[in-house]
Amino acid sequence: MSTATVESNHSAALDAAESSAFARITVTMRVRRFNPEVSAEATWVDYQLEMDPKERVLDALHKIKWELDGTLTFRRSCAHGICGSDAMRINGRNRLACKTLLKDINPEKPITVEPIKGLTVLKDLVVDMEPFFQAYRDVMPFLITKGNEPTRERLQSAEERERFDDTTKCILCAACTTSCPVFWNDGQYFGPAAIVNAHRFIFDSRDEAAEQRLEILNDRDGVWRCRTTFNCTDACPRGIEVTKAIQEVKRALITRRF
Structure with missing residues (x-):
């Protein structure tokens, strides 16, 4: 076979692949x-x-809003899976629209998009996030020191950091909380996201308010409402082991070891 023929066939193959x-x-x-x-x-x-x-x-929703129907309303910000603002139910599962490729969700069939469940729908795909953020605020998601404010950096070992490293990844998208059937049926439940963020500080060696957070969650609407369905873990776009974190908080309540 001549060199010209080989090059021609290679070029045709590249064109076909590109097409x-x-x-x-x-x-x-x-x-x-x-x-x-x-x-x-x-x-x-x-x-x-x-x-x-x-x-x-998310690209499909942009195309609808920008080219077909400007009244379509949804939240989005960074568009790269960091802000967590575009959580929605896609084909019946909580996902981030910016992280879900069309080819991965059977585009030959209609793709359903609806708001996340358990929170009041304000318009189209936008829900009222205030109850979700109130639960987050209630668990005091910040470092607390009982004495004077530290004047030096509070050092941690790699092992101490590893104890809560997984739960630092939460982006507050609400995908876990709004996938929980307990939260759907009773909006008073703190929900997985709030407990995950409590976990992040309960097990932080630099914090001194673990007992307070545990008492907040030792409530009829706290960790004991979890039924370990694992919906939250499956829904988390950051891969956090949400159910495991909730069980660790339950264990800390019983043993008072953290």
């Missing part, structure tokens, strides 16, 4: 819409979009 890589597909985005100024009931609306399968659900 395949940028192939676009028709996607049906089925979005749950709600506008309290228009109707007391939510409705499902379908949008047909031409998308690259490697694009994200």
Whole structure:
């Protein structure tokens, strides 16, 4: 085979691969819409979009808002999985829209997008996050020192840091809390995210308010409401072992060892 033929075949293969890589597909985005100024009931609306399968659900929502229907309302900020503002139910599971690729959620079928559950829907995909953040504030998510403010850096060993390292990754997206059936049925439950953030400080060697946080969570709406369904762990976009953290807080309440 001549060199020219080999180069021609190689070029054709590259062209075919490039064409395949940028192939676009028709996607049906089925979005749950709600506008309290228009109707007391939510409705499902379908949008047909031409998308690259490697694009994200967030890209599809942008396309709807910017090109098809400017009234669509949703939250988003960094668009890179750090801010946690675009948590929503996608095909029945809590996910971050900015981290969910179309190709990974069977784009041949309609992709359903709806607000996270358990919090009041304000409009379309936007929910009232205040109850969620109030539970977060209630567990005192900050370092507390009983004496005078330290004048030097409070050093930690690698082992001490490792004790709570996993729960430092929380981005307060509410995916875990709003995947919890206990929270759905009783909004008074602190919820997984608040307990995770309490864990982060209860087991921090620099903190001196672990007992206070444990007493806050030793409540009918605290850690004992957890039924270990593992929905929270499955939903966490940061890979935090949420259920494990909750069980460690329960154990600390019983043993008073932390």
